[in-house]
Amino acid sequence: MLNTITLTGGTHGNETSGIQLIRDWLKFGLPSRFSSLNVDCSLANTAAIAANVRFLDEDLNRQFTTERLAGDNPAREAVLAKELNQKFGPKGNTRTDFFIDIHNTTSNMGATLIILENDDFNVKLARFVKQAMPEANILVEDEKAFADHGYLCTVGKKGVMIEVGAQPQGVLREDVYQLTLTMAEAILDFCVAWNNQDAALNELPSCEAFRLGYELKFPLDEDGMRKAMIHHSIQDQDFIPLLPGAPMFRGFDGSDYVWDGEKETYPHFVNEAAYHKLDVAFSTSDRIEF
Ligand SMILES: [Zn+2]
Structure with missing residues (x-):
């Protein structure tokens, strides 16, 4: 039973979809079909929101x-x-049963649900959201225990993130807002079904998902300067398979850098602006049934 649900936006102060959705739901209320749920809506980093920056000193979501x-x-x-x-x-002895934290990415990831655990609740949630919203992507980051993540949503007993793009930092796009709204509502619809012990949740078909691999860095020279940029063939192609031998970087000397994995990978967070200073080019993933 999910007695307390927390929904946050503005964990990163320049990711506007969640900020606007929280403001709208605080002002106008949640859709009436969620009246049985106890949902606390709030903005996480109000100082960063006021400054329209990701964070003031350090990444809150770590x-x-x-x-x-x-x-x-x-x-x-x-x-x-x-x-x-x-x-x-x-954390560890929490009053929040389920924590939903809303983010944006500059990468073309569409509406992505980030799941941190492979358990009955999260599997059914993923399947439910995928059925309600076939265009959604399910990203599974279960490479470590739920509690070992530094994410805000891990303060809840259960926690997930909504990650929607592509949207520039500080910009509010209506299409991205709509994707965010649709996914937030799908998750809350699941919460209602879960609390009602809806038998239909046991009948949901398994769905496509992507399991996080690792973060791949840009190639750097001996001075730490980049030698290449994201190749146009994978720009905006998040979750599209990158095949062995296919180009992933275009070198500034005109050469191509190719994916040298033994099998295809599914890049995401491709050219994410927030990871620029970390020199992260994209994250790899494997396609799985979930
Ligand atoms: Zn974020």
Whole structure:
């Protein structure tokens, strides 16, 4: 039974879809079909939202490991993380049954549901959302235990992220907003069905999903300068298979860098602006049945 649901936007202050959706639902209320749910809507990093930046000092969405929450880092987001943990958690002994955190990406990932656990609840949630919204992508990041992630949504007993793009930082696109709204409503529809112990949840067919591999970096020279850019053939092609031998980078010397994996991979977060300073070009994934 999901007695308390937290829905947040603005964990990153320049990701506007969730910020606007939270503002709209606070102002106009949630659709009436969710009246049986206890949903707390809130904006996570209001100072970053006011400044229209991802964060002021450090990435808020990496602060929620047990170690960091127990540390004494003076960064504003580290301090805020402790406040949010007290408000919605605390992590490990939490008042929030289900935590939904809304994000945007500059990558062309469409509406992506990021799932962090491979258990009955999350499998049924993924299948339900995929059935309600066939254009959705399901991304599974279960390479480590749920509680070991530093994500805000791990403050809940269960937690997921909505990740929608492509949208430039600080810009609000109506099409991306609609995808965000549709996915948020699909997740809340699932919550109603879950609380009602709807037998139809047991009949949902398995669905396509993508399991995170690793972050692939841009090639750098000995001075740390990039030697290449994302090849046009994979730009905006998130979750489209990249085949062995196919180009992934265009070198500034005119050469191509090809994918040298033994099998195809499914790139995502391709050319994500927020990962620029980390030199992350994209993340790899495998296509799975979930
Ligand atoms: Zn984000």
